[in-house]
Amino acid sequence: MLSWVIVAQRRDPRTQPCSVSGCQGEVTRSLSYRKVRDALSEHGIQEGRRAHLCKPHYKEFKKATKGERTIDRLTW
Ligand SMILES: [Zn+2]
Incomplete structure (x- = not known):
């Protein structure tokens, strides 16, 4: 794992x-x-100070972060 970094x-x-x-x-x-x-x-996700995302994964990231908020509201 360390060598990857x-x-x-x-x-x-x-x-x-x-x-x-x-x-x-x-x-x-x-x-x-x-x-x-x-x-x-x-x-x-490859460990590091920053994460670098391609377009499709950035979209997925945005979806995931939005989804979290929606779930919070729904479970409230
Ligand atoms: Zn990607």
């Missing part, structure tokens, strides 16, 4: 692939790692 840090951030493990999508957004990890917890 080292490899990720060595990479040029501009050419870094999506932080979702197994996804090679082109990164369009850089977000807080914790937020992404919480929102996309079913995916393996």
